[in-house]
Amino acid sequence: MNNKEHPGLYAEVNDLNIYYETYGIGRPLVLLHGGGSTIQSTFGHILPELAKTHQVIGVELQAHGHTKDIDRPLSFEQDADDVVALIKHLGIGKADFMGFSNGGTSCLQIAIRHPELVNKLVLSSTTYKREGMQPGFFEGFQYASLENMPAMLRKAYLDANPDPIGLQRMFDRDVARMKNFKDISDANIKSIMVPVFVINGDKEVVLAEHALKLSRTLPNAQLAILPGGHGDYIGEICAADKNSKIPDLVRAMIESFLNE
Helix, strand or coil: CCCCCCCCEEEEECCEEEEEEEECCCEEEEEECCCCCCHHHHHCCCHHHHCCCEEEEEEECCCCCCCCCCCCCCCHHHHHHHHHHHHHHCCCCCEEEEEECHHHHHHHHHHHHCHHHEEEEEEECCCCCHHHECCCCCHHHHHCCHHHCCHHHHHHHHHHCCCHHHHHHHHHHHHHHHHCCCCCCHHHHHCCCCCEEEEEECCCCECHHHHHHHHHHCCCEEEEEECCCCCHHHCCCCCCCCCCCHHHHHHHHHHHHHCC
């Protein structure tokens, strides 16, 4: 979708000048991108179709894309509070939320910290415990450098914000957050009473077994495991097969879940 046809806006929330884009009409659906990503790099493939039946609000979180960094640590809890402040700023009472990867973990925190604002959750490739990642994942951050970041994600950031220093700051922020990743307790996961759709790839960094465990721990969840890697099933920008029909299937599954 062409941002020039649908320019984004900014809102001042919690001392952060947060960037967001809105599309379509209908029940609000808030999209939260993955780490090192933007609205378009995570959701650009499925967003146009979602916007045909929903008011889609894509958000770029602290230090990501158009939203500049500020002098405070990055955390999933802070992301949750920033998104909720934005939703309130926009006058939205309740919404559906979809998050990918880190954005899914932020969605969990929204549901835990602000349950009154959540209708339904779509959690894609979402981690809530360190054990949910492939062996060696967290140890790899000891040697992480910007050169290891996928080139398409680096380009997506610079397309949104042509600032190499900002790109490095985003990378450093994301690395620090993942190094310090703290498990979310089962008690907090069990407190999420809204309907949840858990989606995962079968060959990706988030273990399919972890997605199954998350879906079983949540009181009211359904699960889909799709062929492919991290985000392939929604056509995330790094997906290997640009002609795959699986994102169309998954988008239809999301629509069915949200409209139940």
